Amino acid sequence: MHCEANGDNTTEERRYFLSVLSTFESYREQSIIRIERREKYLLSLPPDHQLWLKRYNEDLENFKKCVHKNADFIPIIVENAYTIFDNILCSDNRSHSETEVGTLSEGLDKVQSVFKQLMRDWSSLGATERKQCYNPIIEEIEFQFPPEKFQLKDVNVLVPGAGLGRLAFEIASRGYSCQGNEFNLFMLIVSFYVLNLCKKVNEFTVYPWIHQYCNNLTAEQQMMSVTFPDVRPMPTPESKFSMTAGDFLEVYSIPNEWDCVATCFFIDCAANVVQFIELIHHILKPNGVWINLGPLLYHYSDVKYEKSIEPSFQVLCEVIKKVGFTMEKSQTGLKTRYCQNPMSMLQYEYNSVFFVCRKSPE
């Protein structure tokens, strides 16, 4: 799998890339600081409280061990991150003047979500979520483009918002030409490593929920580990599987290029979802198919200083038709989860929508 960076190789982009690496590198220290804050507070409590919470104090020690194990994976991915974009973004290693780039303020959360996303996409524990979320899409692609009627390698499928790449990888593994697109560098750096450089099944162990301090029945549940990758991502010929780095709205503009666009937990990532729908329609070939599964958890809704609109599914269906699609299938109420700790007292489950739309044959 190769990765293409889109846009100009500006100093700003390179600095952002280095800040992401720097944020990854700060994970160990920042996460330990957060545990130490709890320890400090514990030490300030009345002595009998401290005594009764002895076990919790020991738990905090063990949480640190898990953070260290998560952190051990980071130098491995950072070391290889420089080779990602065919050397576009990273012509050589960090130069001396660039060692002072800062970390990103929201960065620690992003590193933590990468560990959860590794569970979803590349661990055996994530198989249930993948079955709920990815299988309906894959089965629909196989139904729309069966091997008896199509040369699978000539069917090109785009997966915008590809996350850690498992859905795109699964589609490519079935013989289709598949391209994932993702703009989050934290995801891209980790997916690049998993897809290109992981050599053995279950080579690594991470603790996806070690930062989830609430709703645990036992400390062991917080310390639950997963191994990855659950399969060895077999290299497929480059023409069949690739990832692009950049904003879907900026990377894709060529009309009539794709046979299929598959979106999973993606369309609600737009400030204006209509722009996503229009672009999907524009880049699909005549008769091309858009397959979507996910909720409408509009990401920018109520985010301070961000613009956002949040049309209901009913309104979206009207928009989809106005843009020029025919909705061929539509289901509601698909029980789906996203990076869920199965042991937590708090369980989120979406009643997702699944639909299949076709662009008119011109």
Ligand SMILES: C[S@@+](CC[C@H](N)C(=O)[O-])C[C@H]1O[C@@H](n2cnc3c(N)ncnc32)[C@H](O)[C@@H]1O
């Ligand atoms: C909720 S996640 C879903 C990831 C994956 N499809 C899955 O189901 O696990 C949405 C993904 O879309 C990416 N994303 C959001 N807006 C994007 C955009 N405009 N261009 C490219 N990727 C985007 C995010 O970084 C994130 O990885």
